[in-house]
Amino acid sequence: MLIDSADDLCDIARKVPLQQVEHKILTDAGIELLVRRDDLVDAELSGNKFYKLFFNLRAAREQGFNTLSSFGGAYSNHLHALAAAGNRYGFNTLGVVRGERPSHLSPTLRDAVAWGMQLVFVSRMDYQRKSEPELIAEFQSRYGDFYLIPEGGANVAGARGMQALGRILEHQLKGDYTAVCMASGTGTSLAGLAAGIDREKPAIGFSVLKGEGGLGNSISRTYRQLCDSHGADNWRLISGFHAGGYGKKHPEYLSQFWQEFERASGIPLDPIYTLKLFWGIYSLAQQGYWPRGSRIVALHSGGLQGRRGFMCP
Numbered sequence: 001m002l003i004d005s006a007d008d009l010c011d012i013a014r015k016v017p018l019q020q021v022e023h024k025i026l027t028d029a030g031i032e033l034l035v036r037r038d039d040l041v042d043a044e045l046s047g048n049k050f051y052k053l054f055f056n057l058r059a060a061r062e063q064g065f066n067t068l069s070s071f072g073g074a075y076s077n078h079l080h081a082l083a084a085a086g087n088r089y090g091f092n093t094l095g096v097v098r099g100e101r102p103s104h105l106s107p108t109l110r111d112a113v114a115w116g117m118q119l120v121f122v123s124r125m126d127y128q129r130k131s132e133p134e135l136i137a138e139f140q141s142r143y144g145d146f147y148l149i150p151e152g153g154a155n156v157a158g159a160r161g162m163q164a165l166g167r168i169l170e171h172q173l174k175g176d177y178t179a180v181c182m183a184s185g186t187g188t189s190l191a192g193l194a195a196g197i198d199r200e201k202p203a204i205g206f207s208v209l210k211g212e213g214g215l216g217n218s219i220s221r222t223y224r225q226l227c228d229s230h231g232a233d234n235w236r237l238i239s240g241f242h243a244g245g246y247g248k249k250h251p252e253y254l255s256q257f258w259q260e261f262e263r264a265s266g267i268p269l270d271p272i273y274t275l276k277l278f279w280g281i282y283s284l285a286q287q288g289y290w291p292r293g294s295r296i297v298a299l300h301s302g303g304l305q306g307r308r309g310f311m312c313p
């Protein structure tokens with residue numbers, strides 16, 4: 001079974017293609033852009049959520065848990081991936097969802113239920129308390145014992161899967177690149193990625209959140225748990241491309257960029273994360289941010305299930 005050995009994660013990660021994208025903006029800026037297509041890992045369980053779950057599933061199995069639980073919103077890529085993983089690797093899953101139960105479940109939650117996830121809806125107020133031991137104990141007495149994964153898969157085990165990806169990417173590129181970029185929410189994936197690649201090269205996160213208090217500290221903490229960094233950390237966070245914040249309605253220019261990018265590249269993007277990543281990379285290219293001759297790598301972190309219910313190009 002997949003989760004029984006780390007080699008299997010690496011076997012999968014090694015097969016992920018790097019695809020070159022051409023565009024006038026890139027040519028004019030004198031840069032090359034390669035996309036690592038981690039959205040193609042699997043039809044149900046792909047992108048960074050696959051890497052973030054891997055060592056969590058393994059820990060749960062080793063510790064003898066039959067049930068996995070985590071939190072998220074009604075469109076959460078993380079809960080979607082957790083439900084798929086539970087179904088595939090033989091765990092029960094309990095998804096704690098923010099907000100009242102709606103009369104119609106989102107496509108994300110419908111999939112999760114079809115994969116056997118039990119959903120518990122909690123008020124926004126209780127949801128804010130979700131990490132408090134009392135609330136977790138209450139859930140455990142009601143639904144049985146479970147292995148708890150934080151919202152978004154944001155723990156060191158999650159980052160460790162992304163560190164493995166980073167090592168493989170470094171090997172694929174043989175040092176011939178300038179920077180690796182990805183979309184950041186909690187920043188867990190960024191911390192892992194930075195710890196996996198060459199310490200001299202930057203991993204750049206494009207934050208999709210507006211005003212992320214404390215994000216830098218938590219990225220730094222996770223990063224330092226994965227590698228002894230002497231000197232400066234090799235991750236950076238860029239905050240100017242959240243376009244209003246997480247899950248907010250897209251301004252017109254962003255919808256236009258989405259449409260044009262997909263038409264030109266043939267690469268589908270998700271509305272919350274990867275769209276903002278590519279928009280950020282292209283905008284910085286227009287501003288002359290990337291030195292001419294740069295070879296930029298963008299990590300496609302998946303999330304394509306989130307296209308449903310969105311007006312996609």
Ligand SMILES: *Cc1c(COP(=O)(O)O)cnc(C)c1O
Nearest residue numbers: 077185186187189273301302303
């Ligand atoms: C969850 C997610 C991210 C953000 O990952 P973090 O580790 O929380 O920063 C990026 N891209 C996609 C597609 C995601 O689903």
